[in-house]
Amino acid sequence: MSIKTQKTNAILALFFASWFLTAIPVSAANPYVGTTGFSFLKIDAAARSAALGGAFVAAQGDVNSMGVNPAGLATITGSAGTATYTDYLLDTQLGFVGFGRALNRKTAWGVGIRYISYGDFQETSSDNPTGKGLPNFGANDWALQFSLGRALSKNLFVGGTLKGIYSKIETYSSDGYAANLGVLFKAPVVDLSVGASALNIGFVRSGYSSGTKEALPVNFKLGLAYRLAHLPFLLLGDINLPNDNDPYFSVGGEFTVAKIMFLRAGYKSLYDEPNGLGKQAGLSFGTGFLWRDYQIDYAYSSLAELGKVHRISLTGKF
Secondary structure, eight states: OOOOHHHHHHHHHHHHHHHHHTTTTTTTOOTTTTSSSSEEEEEESSSHHTTTTTTOOOSOGGGGGGGGGGGGGHHHHHHHHEEEEEGGGOOOOOEEEEEEEEEESSEEEEEEEEEEEEEEEOOOOOOTTTTTOOEEEEEEEEEEEEEEEEEEEEEEEEEEEEEEEEEETTTTTEEEEEEEHHHHHOOSTTTTTEEEEEEEEEEEEEEEBBOOOBBBEEEEEEEEEOOSSSSEEEEEEEEEETTTTEEEEEEEEEEEEETTTTEEEEEEEOOOOTSSSSSSTTEEEEEEEETEEEEEEEEEEEOOOOOEEEEEEEEEEE
């Protein structure tokens, strides 16, 4: 295939993908919103992916991809560790710690733990609505995961993740089990990759109360990543099909400065105008700095009236 043909194919692929992404309708009155449990599983766990609007299913060579598409694990080399802290909405704190290692040129594995703390709450009762003299209680969620990625050929990668999930509020608790499945394909077009994943497919074993079990937040993702030939710019786009909302899209771009600094921006249509959150909702920005084998990333996400979210990640290769 000639260089001219490859460039033409890349332009056509990006054109049709962009057209399809922007054609997805978003409804403000979806009856399934808020019908699933363990919502913390839907939150971006890494600063880089958050700064890109969550468009990350076709990303390569990043250990954080195991949370979005476990097939991406098979594209890492050596060993890598990552840790992220997120200052989320309403004093909620989210964290993720993970580790990935390539066993050989075809197989890599990874482990990770995600948590969210909702802070302290004041206990109240019908005869004491202010809770004066009553103790506080906490609420938090946890997810422990194990991922495996494997190269079926030099251009095709597959992966899977198993997760154990636990949630507790005061004396009540719930737990479940889920799996992520993913595929990543390096297209014949130079520097173009396509990814797809199915997230949080599983079941709730025990609900907060007897006879009540919430569904897990399942999401099907399809996306692409394309690195421009004559410009240090990475373009990414994802289509999302969640079971508790309308379809939405994510787009993001990453510009590399002198191979040591990264400038990022993204947009997620989930928080678009029809939901009444304002024009700035869904926008995200970020930066990253590479020093030797260590990279620090920062992301800022705007949810308009809901608030602003700050993330910081540290990733190291060794």
